[in-house]
Amino acid sequence: VLGIDPGLSRCGFGCVDRRGEKRVVVAAGVVTTSRHLDLPARLMELDTELRALVSELSPEVVVVERVLFQTNARTAMSVGQAAGLAIVAAAQAGCVVTTYSSNEVKLAVAGWGAASKDQVQRMVAMLCELAEPPRPPDVADALALALCHLNLARGQARLEAALRS
Amino acid sequence: VLGIDPGLSRCGFGCVDRRGEKRVVVAAGVVTTSRHLDLPARLMELDTELRALVSELSPEVVVVERVLFQTNARTAMSVGQAAGLAIVAAAQAGCVVTTYSSNEVKLAVAGWGAASKDQVQRMVAMLCELAEPPRPPDVADALALALCHLNLARGQARLEAALRS
Numbered sequence: 387v388l389g390i391d392p393g394l395s396r397c398g399f400g401c402v403d404r405r406g407e408k409r410v411v412v413a414a415g416v417v418t419t420s421r422h423l424d425l426p427a428r429l430m431e432l433d434t435e436l437r438a439l440v441s442e443l444s445p446e447v448v449v450v451e452r453v454l455f456q457t458n459a460r461t462a463m464s465v466g467q468a469a470g471l472a473i474v475a476a477a478q479a480g481c482v483v484t485t486y487s488s489n490e491v492k493l494a495v496a497g498w499g500a501a502s503k504d505q506v507q508r509m510v511a512m513l514c515e516l517a518e519p520p521r522p523p524d525v526a527d528a529l530a531l532a533l534c535h536l537n538l539a540r541g542q543a544r545l546e547a548a549l550r551s
Numbered sequence: 552v553l554g555i556d557p558g559l560s561r562c563g564f565g566c567v568d569r570r571g572e573k574r575v576v577v578a579a580g581v582v583t584t585s586r587h588l589d590l591p592a593r594l595m596e597l598d599t600e601l602r603a604l605v606s607e608l609s610p611e612v613v614v615v616e617r618v619l620f621q622t623n624a625r626t627a628m629s630v631g632q633a634a635g636l637a638i639v640a641a642a643q644a645g646c647v648v649t650t651y652s653s654n655e656v657k658l659a660v661a662g663w664g665a666a667s668k669d670q671v672q673r674m675v676a677m678l679c680e681l682a683e684p685p686r687p688p689d690v691a692d693a694l695a696l697a698l699c700h701l702n703l704a705r706g707q708a709r710l711e712a713a714l715r716s
Contacts, residue, residue: 425638425648425650426638426639426641426642426648427642429635429638429639429642430639430642430643433639433643452628453628454628462627462628462631463617463618463619463627463630463631463634464631465628465631466627466628466629466630466631466632466634466635467631467632467634467635467638468635469628469631469632469635470594470631470632470633470634470635470636471635471636471639473590473591473594473632474591474594474595474598474636476591477591477592477594477595478595478598483590483591485590
């Protein structure tokens, strides 16, 4: 599962593999685009990087953060642009694409929809058995998206198994 | 010049050619995506349609509306996603890509940044010598984007000529 925290200047990604009960970080980092380029060039660069990432990691599922509210309207636009590119890149590569809001991620990963950034980061480190919270925060957010999906998918599988039995 | 009024459900486009002092509408319409599909499928459909449009019309310049403020945050996200796809599709096809805000368009087309939708639509009809304002409004908005660029480009060319003389 590849989590993507969309952004034009900084786009965090984190790929988590489930091995039994363990969660293993396969890859994690930040895609950045140069502030010296104009918007079309930056979006093209981001698109190329995201497609390369999806092709290289070939995840089954790609999770893109669904941003519901932004105080900064200018940032909301570029986050939306980056998210659109990520969703299409993943869908065209044949991945299942899903989106979760920040609150859904907090609820699924830290057990509480109003958890602080710090609490989520520590939960990410614990679940992935990392010595310390992943840095920068963009990476932690992307890993949290991937973990959110793994947790919800496991819950759903259990529910379905229970309903069948 | 191809103007694009980005949107997920409805994406208006309008292509205007400058022939001397005349403005001729080459193509105009709305790309829609089905509400019955999920978000990744809709964005892929929109991406395919936009790339086909750019390839068919092969415009020199593509103008995408820059949305600065949206009261509806959910709409802002999908408008941003659609805009990101349009910008990358056009840039990858080798077009010059530019963005104008709604106020810039009103100022350039109707001569007044606070012009009403209706005033802009009537100016679009007048400039393109259409019998009545283009419908639906998405098309009028897209044509206004294209006209905005043609007006500003002419003003800039005149200024440069004056500075040279």
